[in-house]
Amino acid sequence: MRGDPPATELDWLAYDAVLFDLDGVITPTAAVHERAWAELFAGHGYTDGDYLTHIDGKPRYDGVAAFLASREIELPWGDPDDGPEAETVCGLGNRKNRLFNEILDREPLAPYEGTVAVLDLLDVQGVAQAIVSSSRNAHRVLAAAGMATRFPVIVDGARAAEEGLRGKPDPHMFERAADLLEVERDRAIVVEDAVAGVQAGVAGAFGYVLGIDRGGNRQALTDAGATLVVDDLADTLPAVRR
Numbered sequence: 001m002r003g004d005p006p007a008t009e010l011d012w013l014a015y016d017a018v019l020f021d022l023d024g025v026i027t028p029t030a031a032v033h034e035r036a037w038a039e040l041f042a043g044h045g046y047t048d049g050d051y052l053t054h055i056d057g058k059p060r061y062d063g064v065a066a067f068l069a070s071r072e073i074e075l076p077w078g079d080p081d082d083g084p085e086a087e088t089v090c091g092l093g094n095r096k097n098r099l100f101n102e103i104l105d106r107e108p109l110a111p112y113e114g115t116v117a118v119l120d121l122l123d124v125q126g127v128a129q130a131i132v133s134s135s136r137n138a139h140r141v142l143a144a145a146g147m148a149t150r151f152p153v154i155v156d157g158a159r160a161a162e163e164g165l166r167g168k169p170d171p172h173m174f175e176r177a178a179d180l181l182e183v184e185r186d187r188a189i190v191v192e193d194a195v196a197g198v199q200a201g202v203a204g205a206f207g208y209v210l211g212i213d214r215g216g217n218r219q220a221l222t223d224a225g226a227t228l229v230v231d232d233l234a235d236t237l238p239a240v241r242r
């Protein structure tokens, strides 16, 4: 006797395109960011707890300022154009970005296996794919993951700035990717691990919004309107493909 398929399965092939967020969906990029912060503040007794307390989720310069305040270190704010050697909040923030890129340059960044399984399925079946990421480092992250040429369309932070695209939770960047792939929005799946990204998929009336919960975010992604929330993309595949 056959039961219904598990409630986490998604019929990927019923859609024309899939628009993937990058950090936390394709690659575990957060771990690289955490390491760059640890290298930046290594001389100041930095611990993992500092990341969660002072840095996680904040814009980069605000994270620098919060950590420095916790050590009672006062530096001028400076300017975003400050070089990475400058002893300013912005300079330290830019140094952290340089450390992040240096880690990516010297070490491969393994993509999530479950994501690769879905990408391979989509490739075989000819379903179009794009990356939609707020990051300005998207091309470097993809290169570190061995995917420099895998995606024909990449709408990232740099492109958004060039073209004046509004950032998530506005659906503008996802809409641009769908247009570049020449697919209708209701024929495209959005895959996101962030609340703002799920909100963008919902606001853009995309055909399906898949939320990825990498830890403790399930309720928030559900509340934001995700069609389905899973822990990993592998959970959406029939057991025979996992």
Ligand SMILES: [Mg+2]
Pocket (backbone or CB within 6 Å): 021, 022, 023, 024, 025, 192, 193, 194
């Ligand atoms: Mg993300």
